[in-house]
Amino acid sequence: MSKSGNTYVKVFYRIFPTEKPSWDLVKLKNKKTIYLRNLQQLQDPSKSKEPANFWEFETDGIFFNDSQESVYSEVIDETLERVSKGHNIILTAFGQTGTGKSLTLSGLQLSEEDLGIAPRLIKHLLALKELQPKNIKMCIQMSYAEFSKTAVIDLLKEYPNSLEIWHTKENITKIKVKSEFDTMKLLYLGEARKSIIQTNNYMSHLNTSVLTFYITTRDIDFSYPYNIVSRIHLIDMAGADTLGNSSCILKNPADVGSANLFKLNMELFFLCLMGKIPELIRVKQRISPLTYFLGGDLSNQSTMRFIAHVKILKENLPITMSMLRFGQLLRGYQPRQKDLDFEVNTDYKIKFLQTQLEELQKEKIQNSVLLNQDLTKNMNSDRMDHLERTVNDYLKNRITEITVLSVAEASTVFKLLKEMCNQCEQEKIKLAKEAKPISEASLHKFRRASKGNLSSASLREKRSSMKRSSRRLSAEKVEKSTSVQSLMDPKYKSQNRTSVEISSGSLTNIQKRLRSTGHLPKSAERPSRPPSAVGGFHKRVSAIGKRKSTNSMGAAILSEKSVHETVVLVPDAVPENQEAWAAYQNEQAYKNTLEEYRANEGRIIDEYSEYLEELKRLQNIKEELENMKFEITEGEIMRKFNVCSKNKETELTEAILTEAETICQENMERSQQSLTDQQETVLKSQAELKIYLKIRKDIKNQLTIDFENYCKEKYNIPLPTLKTLSEEEMLKDTKHQSVSVKNDAEEKINDIKKKSSQLSSLRKIMSKEKHRNDKIRQKSSITWINTPTKT
């Protein structure tokens, strides 16, 4: 048997799980090889005493009790990468009746985890579409057809319908795949429109169906004038069988024969494909409507995956053998190189050519200008200023070489650099002259003294002091390091000129590294001090050598000749803010701040609730006071009323009123007093709350500063705190995490619930459609029976 196999054609086997498999007749090895008992030997009684002979069949994988998910991932997953490059995929499920072809390809009747390849593929394709870059537009369409011996039915159209068998490709309905649910609905409707027969426990398909996805990708930025077209065909072959087998007992012989014929035609066509005679292949494509529909996708290089479905029962052995043989034949097929299917998009091609033409014209103009003119001439002062600024920015590492060259001509840039360098040199000489003159002898003395001073003991002392001061110094590092550029920048010229020295007697790590890479001049190894610093030498220790992170090491520009030694520390890379923030969160300093913040938050909550209580009390007092005022006003009105009608009764009332009024007045005064007191309390509480809120703000600001300092120290670059340090983030603790975990779980449960309800509604749609189609089929068969035959 053929042991070949290639990446384009793979044949898998899925074994139907039966109660009592005949393991004495079929054996599996390493999920790759199937051994089948020699049928002739088995059937010949004279050979019954001979040792059992087995045929060996190599496969690309055997599925036995495997989940739908694992079948999908093994068969389809990697093949999809080829789709966007214009490759076609043909996935065929073939095998005996009732061995699980439909389950493998569709699996629409069962739960979500039993969904087959087609529904999973829809999901996958939609995800792939989402993942496309912005300039690529992907369009997915689908068609679904059922092929019988003499007719092709469009499963995306209402039943009954019929496509002309030799023009299926042109006339078949293609529907855009937009959402998962809509596409699944089409799939369920298509399933309901298929010709089926009810067997003992499931619906058996009588015909072969082909579900096709058409994927077209195109560049919408006109950089590529072709549409890349690829197709994915999922073929569910009609179940072949041996007449008389229990599996096809309910099928009529014509249906069994038709299914067997389909398989046979496929076999014949593949034999023809192996012959590689294009003319013959073209003729043989008409062997069946299916091969004609698939056309070039079968004969050119497509990724082909076959899943043969077999049963391992004694009665099924002959048909299983037939499937294994077909599989072996397929494995030996080496498709010829495919001419990729690129459709010319005329509109795009015109635009593409126009853009190309414009670019060529521009290039031509540029070339002629460069050849015939000096671009540095006729440059106005504004342009010159701009170029100077650009070069300055480049020297300060704000922009890259490419950016400089994209805005300025190379020759101008060099000229400017030369000028700046000269200017810098002159500045240095001037400064050297201005500095205290120092004799060669005293310089020698200084060198000796510095050598003596930097004995090993003192060096050790110096190093430890460096360690102690490194933290303090690291924050100042950037300021301390004055660059050559700073000399060029007028802003810096006056400020930093005399403040930076390199005074370490030993070679720092960064210097060593620079020397090894050839960037550091040897002279820079020796400590060099300005003559003025010999006496009360102000030691400033550069912390470069002690830098922990080599990543943050910058480049140093050193020159012994220069009066002022300068070091430029430029980080190698700028870390992501998120990354730096995550690293900082592990620092003890951050944890302490967080602790402090949380404690303060507790105080804020207490203070705030107290403030609210006091405020409520104040409101009550106010209301009480208002009531009292109202009562007094009422009393006054009564008195006025009494004045109008004077008699004995009213005099008595007057007396009562006066007494009540006095009491009310007293009460009101008391209330007024307590209102003032309460106002005082509320203000006090408010002030306290403000203090804690201020502390919260300060902690946040401090955290921002600490983070920036941390970044300066660790990465040698200050990073902005892009994150606003919100309360939620600061108070993120296990409680929050558990809530989010709970939310996730709830979301998942809801998702599952939603999916299962969607599936059940799709199943309802399918059964409704099936019911309708059954009625139509019944009616048509009755009409057919009742139609009087012509004599």
Ligand SMILES: Nc1ncnc2c1ncn2[C@@H]1O[C@H](COP(=O)(O)OP(=O)(O)OP(=O)(O)O)[C@@H](O)[C@H]1O
């Ligand atoms: N691997 C499997 N595990 C469990 N049940 C299975 C498996 N394969 C198939 N079945 C069940 O066997 C029955 C037949 O499956 P299915 O309809 O997929 O077979 P088929 O090959 O498409 O049949 P036909 O050719 O008659 O259309 C279904 O009820 C299905 O659920």
